[in-house]
Amino acid sequence: MKKDHVIEVIPHVFLSPSDRGFYRKYLHYRPHDTSMMIQYARVLQDNGNMKEAEMWLQKAAERGSTKALSALSNLRALSRPSPQPSYRKRSIGLVVFLLALFLFIGVLIGTHFHSSWYRTSHQTLSAYEDPTVTDEELTVVSNALMRYHQQNGRYPYQLNDLVSPFPYNYLSHTPESLYYTSSGGSYTLTADNRMITEEDMKPLSIYVSTESRLLYVRKGKTILASYPVSVPRSGTPIPFQETIVTKRVAFPNGGEGVLGTRGFELEENIAIHGTDSPSSIGSAVTGGCIRLSNADIENVFPYISIGTPVTIGEEPLTSEPLHGSGLPPLSTPFTDHDRTEEVFAWRE
Known part of the structure; x- marks a missing residue:
């Protein structure tokens, strides 16, 4: 991202995503933007700050974000310590017996156990895996953004502005997994590792x-x-x-x-x-x-x-x-x- 790229969060207030305190400042001005809360939580988790990541996911979930609720559940599952077994003194014969029994069971069900573990671990580690955004949804949102700009002279500060109460209900719904930024006369939508601008979409x-x-x-x-x-x-x-x-x-x-x-x-x-x-x-x-x-x-x-x-x-x-x-x-x-x-x- 270019260093000179800035986002107008409210009229006449601009923030740069390269600013170290960008997320906190952004959420100070837009405290209801659940998509940005989830994005901030992802950054915090990547930096090992699980407690604060959990806090922001909790805030987003309390505001009705089902994606945040799912990510919060997975994050807590990852953070939960495994129970530590207590060991007692065993006779050498009992240890040998248990070892032999374990190896025997492993031979019988090893393949099934491995595949099951693999599936489960990949499900829990993908705490932030986004559902697929369809081409139709991208078309609908992009068209609404264009029409909003034509009528208001700017793009909305956040995507949820498109689903305001009547008579400002440009749309009925916007996908939670769309990440939206706007600055001046342009915007970007990011979904499923794709970045879309106003130049990419047909109205x-x-x-x-x-x-x-x-x-x-x-x-x-x-x-x-x-x-x-x-x-x-x-x-x-x-x-x-x-x-x-x-x-x-x-x-x-x-x-x-x-x-x-x-x-x-x-x-x-x-x-x-x-x-x-x-x-x-x-x-x-x-x-x-x-x-x-x-x-x-x-x-x-x-x-x-x-x-x-x-x-x-x-x-x-x-x-x-x-x-x-x-x-x-x-x-x-x-x-x-x-x-x-x-x-x-x-x-x-």
Whole structure:
């Protein structure tokens, strides 16, 4: 890491990762960043400071980090001293007998014992082994970071800023095993020994064809998936062609009515949302909105952040979707942060 690389932890306060006291200072300004607590604990453990490493893992676990809880359990297992057997005086005959018995048992089960020990030791020594971050999760987070920057003029100070309560819920979830840093006009994501920057990722977008009555989710120019939709009835055209997602809502107006179980508000009371009338999908029957089945909008919802571009056009896209049966489901489809008591007057 370059010595002149700094991170803006709060407005007008910069820290350098090369600073010896970087972690403590960082956590002073961002006391809820569990990912950095885990990273600091890893450094402390590498330096042999098990007690303080355990303390930081405990703090992260108390803030709801399941990764910290797992690492804390493994760290305690590694730190626990093995019970010391007490020896008594034995006769030479008894010692010889026990030695012979031990060797006999070793011959019979040596191979099984060795393989079992090998598996167990490798499980406990990997206290910080990260679960795999999928390409889809990287795409989702990178798109949200881009949209956050476009709307706020900077990248978020920490990744958890993307999962703030409504109406600032850019995403429903971010993987705990992603390590994120930002400074000025750039960011880096580190996962599974891979480092990703904003230049490496292609953004997500939505395209709706009123002619084919399909909604397409795109990554760059690649069509990831398409879904059948209902479009506005004749005489009620959508008054714009280019817009963005301005709000993400789980269970709009309670989630049991005509707006379905999820929704993306656009503008002028027009939204992309679910429906309690699945038989209407594929028809031109709405008052101005785009409807998907509840199952389809729930599949799309965790992928799309606030600020994601939406294009309304007539012509269908000709390329085949990468995922013919819909986007791969993500592990956290929504959270309570996506709910709101706000009442929506979408055109349905």
